[in-house]
Amino acid sequence: MSTQRLRNEDYRDYSSTDVSPEESPSEGLNNFSSSGSYQRFGESNGTTWFQTLIHLLKSNIGTGLLGLPLAVRNAGILMGPLSLLVIGLVAVHCMGILVKCAHHFCHRLNKPFVDYGDTVMYGLEASPISWLRNNARWGRHTVDFFLIVTQLGFCCVYFVFLADNFKQVIEAANGTTTNCHNNETVILTPTMDSRLYMLAFLPFLVLLVFVRNLRALSIFSLLANITMVVSLVMIYQFIVQDIPDPSLLPLVASWQTYPLFFGTAVFAFEGIGMVLPLENKMKDPRKFSFILYGGMAIITVLYISLGSLGYLQFGAKIQGSITLNLPNCWYVGEDGTLGAPGFSKN
Template sequence: MSKTPLLRRDGRESNSLDDGSKSVSESSSNTSSECVRPAEEANRLSMMQTLIHLLKCNIGTGLLGLPVAMKNAGILVGLLSLLVIGIITVHCMVILVNCANHLSHRRQKSFVNYGEAMMYSLETCPNAWLRTHSVWGRYTVSFLVIVTQLGFCSVYFMFMADNLQQIVEEAHVTSNICQPRKKLVLAPILDIRFYMLTILPFLVLLVFIQNLNVLSVFSTLANITTLGSMILIFEYILQEIPDPSNLPLMASWENFLLFFGTAVFAFEGIGMVLPLQNQMKHPQQFSFVLYLGMSLVIILFICMGSFGYMKFGLNTQASITLNLPNCWLYQSVKLMYSIGIFFTYALQFHVPAGIIIPFVVSQVSESWTLFADLSVRTALVGVTCVSAIIIPRLELIISLMSSVSSSALALIIPPLLELITFYTEDMSCVTIAKDVMISMVGLLGCVFGTYQALYELTQPYSHSVDNSTDVHARHYLFLF
């Protein structure tokens, strides 16, 4: 059997969204989706490979902003709130998996993705209007997934370029002696957009890899480099920690809103949950992998946020790397973490590519399939790069998109999906109350996060270079 690339193979089997000869349900199951259909057995993921992907999808740039998030919440409130948000996020992932499995069994399908799950649940809901317009549930989820995942990819572009610029242009003032970082007055030698364009061709080549089984090798490399950078960060922040009793237990309400945005942004892997389950050799083992992986993620997040804030206190910067000494040892942290983010880009990119590419390639002849596939991948990478280059204050644009789309995908939609899916199956009042409460929390975070981002966008923006810390801190505003 030919090992045709999965995305391209599904694209050839799919039909146009405008094909009126098929029902909406049939068309939606064959066209755009967050992931491919079950892969050939040889290409499926083992438990360890799935765990590696899951860890890498959730350990991204948001992790580095958790110490300042803790600063915005207070040491006690921040620790408890991060634990609660982590538990709720994991619970929403479990809800999504359970609903998708239930709907796939009900519809006698081997796999149901996020958008299809929303559509199929609406098709059986009590409200006649929602049943009639159920396909818009899939369109809405697919749009939010595309915006969220490409938004992450744009942030990754900025993060990698920013760190590369720091390493290169601070090289002449970087020493072998590691002392607390001092403010530096450095005019940039090359525009940061030059570094983005330097990274662009390498990312284009990376996203040409379509198989998650192959990507697991790069995901392993990403985990190794990320682990190395984490070890160095913890090695520094655990030394001579000041007395934490001087830190406030609770910060102001306004600052807590910034904490909420950072925490939600940090848990960025819900878009990969169903694709990973679909690609496993034994999908029934995914629940164990999910609980194990996300438990490790929550523990890491709490330790990074708590110890980072206790170490630097009120001087905690928007990214913890900005607090590290300006020596070669800790400059390597930026390099290793950037390498990890580089490979994570391909994982985050895999999701929107799985939605867009099957539809595009279904519109061309067989001989143009490969060209269309690679062209779309190149164009999408170019879009994330161009966004990072030309959109003013991209960090706040990303914060705005994340407040809307990330909160919706991670906290608002999964509980509503559970309510709609199991409403006719005698749900308990406790479950209904729980789902409503979680959706309300997500909605409040969405509203206030959007307000905060819009407020920041209205404030004057200075391009002056005061010092390296201030300059680079502006690039990390998206973390909260």
């Protein structure tokens, strides 16, 4: 068994691929990323770098993005963007470490790939603490449990978001106007309950879950990203106009509301569970580092810009989702219908 194999050897040997007794674990990981270190080759029918980038963007950009303006309000117009930048740097750094550790154990155990839980288990087995080595399998179980819980929670949020947005737009359809400076709906047309919308979407989402091939799913991610980009262009086009004086906003908010910001920001950077599956299914995994750092840079800039501009535009009136602050004019109000599948499909 691979578990026994790790325990029969000196744990210090697992800090790098070619580490000497005098080298530290951190030095070993640095050596691992050198040009002569281990490189994993993917399958011939794996995903291309573009398909992987599409999946990476979709797995990170979701409904949390729309709540970032309120999160910035809870942190302050200065503290909020700076905190988002720090959280983004920490997130991408940890993603990079996760990929390096997975490569390391693939090499040591002669495996084609390892998942998130296996990487944690093998890492604990290489620990100098005997208790962690003896209970390493519980590390894998713990990670798998929290991955299931978090992904289930994310999917529930997206499901509710999708249904509520369609319900809201359909009810407000008769009240839309060409006046984009008025955020009031004239006539509401009552429709069915949101739970009935969920039931209507359920068969299509269940069928989508059965598609396990990332190459086949790339078309759905691409379509979702296109609708999301169009929606974001509409949002940016509205929030950059006539921005009020930013000096009226607090640079740093109360420490009592900062945990609310932190929770929303962590929820927004939700894609670490997809890092290894995406890298494992690449046709050329050697390009994944470029995709990871480039994609996360795009995501972090998007988060900071939308969060800051949304708060600057609406100030203390910003709501839980920035779409609730948009007027019901025909081209901005329909942004909810257009963008809901893009923000929800993950």
